[in-house]
Amino acid sequence: MSYAVCRMEKMKSHDLKGMQFHNQRERESKTNSDIDKTWSHENYDLVNQGNIDYNERVKDIIESQKISPRKTWKDAVLVNELLITSDKDFFDALDPSEQKRFFEESYKLFAERYGKQNIAYATVHVDEKTPHLHLGVVPMRDGKLQGKNVFNRNELLAIQEEFPKHMQKCGFDLERGVPSDRKHLDMARYKLQTTQEKINSLENELAEKEHRRTQLNESIEKTNGLLKALKKSDENSKEIDMINYKESGLIGPKTVKLALSDFESMKTKARASEAFKIENKVVSARNKQLSQENNELKLKNKGLNRENQALKHENRDLTKQNMFLTRTLESLKYALKEHVKDFDYILGAIKSLVLDNMKVTNKAKYLSDDEERLGAKVMWTLCQGHLKKDSHETSNKYCSL
Structure with a gap:
């Protein structure tokens, strides 16, 4: 009989974007080789008609119900994601309609238990080796x-x-849980995979921020070039103020005599100067805004780098844990195998002693009562000593493991 598998993982704000990319197949996974992209179009969501923004969806659920005006903590757990599945043999025995009914009944159980209004997504993946449901609560x-x-x-x-129990009532042949060692090993692998997804998501986001910063730097350089042109125009205006003039006489008005070409050039520069002054104010304000955005992006960039480093450390720790659990599982398998060998050996020894005892019993038919009791006592003592010896050796063997 197959096992019913239901695991839970906590999701904080920075986890949701990576989980969104994975669940909705928004980006190609570099870590999960089980995904068959030719089947990805068969994936579906039992709650949402199309792709959604996980952060916005979760925020809407929280804001629509919360009674306190206080903001949500930055490190609060926003979603508890349940991974619901079984083994491959179980799903291979179901036709597509029964497989979908399995996930629909699972969704109904948890929607009733935690409130339908609190289910952010219910994504079914059929493009991996084993179909499964990601349920975000x-x-x-x-x-x-x-x-x-x-x-x-x-x-x-x-x-x-x-x-x-619920799935059995719905007609599915499943039993409870999985062995603890296997469960922990699978969970470590799952965490390792999702952590790698988060790292890839952060690296992509970091690349986007770097691209945006490059664009801002180019815009700032362009603005600085325009400012230089405006300063040059301002210098031309100052040259006009420095033009000397002569008075025509005591009675006549104060006039300035210029060549026609100089006069036309002066008018052109004066008009350009007024236009540049207006544009200068606009460009200065824009330049200030771009500088502020650039500083904000630098701060975000530092934060993303720190978060990326933390996730890489977590990834290394999970890799070590995965290797440790794998070795532990192999050791348990080896110990169990050796235990079966020892059990077969002890069973053979007991059979041999029983046969010897039967031979002695047949001979005892011709012995007196005292001789018969003495022979049986000797045989029982030998049997006990042999079994204690085997038991002691087996105990020492497993204590050394």
Whole structure:
């Protein structure tokens, strides 16, 4: 019988964009080789008709219910994502309509349990080796965002019990959970994959910010060139003020005699000067705005770099954890295999002793009662000593493991 699998992962604000890219296949994954892009068009969402912005959707859910005017904490858990699936053999035995019904019944259970209004997305992936459902639950309760209370330890244990029972009632042949060692190993791999997705998302976002900063720098250079031209125009205006003039006499008005070409040039520069003064104000304001945006982008860039480094450290830790769990699982398999060998050996020894005992018993038919009791006692003592020896050796072997 197949297992019913339901895992939960916490999502904060910086996690949602990467999860959006992964769930909605907005960007090509560099880490998940299981995705078959020829089937990606068969993926669907049980809540949304098309692609959505996860951050905006979650924000709308929170704002529509919260009763406090206080802002949501930056590091608050915004979504608890449930990964719902089973093994490949289970899905291979279902036709497409039954497979879809499996995910629809899963969605109905959790929508009723946590509130339909709190389900941000319910994305079904059929383009990987095993079909599965990503169900995003915003943990709102009593007008507050409280993931620790909604998804506490008791709730997680209840999910492991109730989910397989519900699916069995719906006609699906499933049993509870998976072995703990395998579960932890799979979870480590899942976290490793999603962490890599987040790193790729941040790197893409960082590249976009770098491109935007380059554009801003080019705009600032262009603005500086225009300012130089305006300053030159201003210098031309000052040259006009420095033109000397002569008075025509005591009675006549004060006049200036200029060549016609100089006069026309002066008029052109004067008109250009007024236009440049107006444009200068506009460009100066724009330049100030661009400089401010550039500074903000530098700050965001530093923040993204720090976050990227933190995720890379987390990625290395998860890789080490994955290797440790893999080795532990292999050790357990080896120990179990050796245990079976020892058990077969002990069973063979017991069979051999029993056969020997039967031979002795047949011979004992011709012995007296005292001789028969003495022989049986010797055989029982030998059997006990042999078994204790085997048991002691086996115990020492597994203690060394």
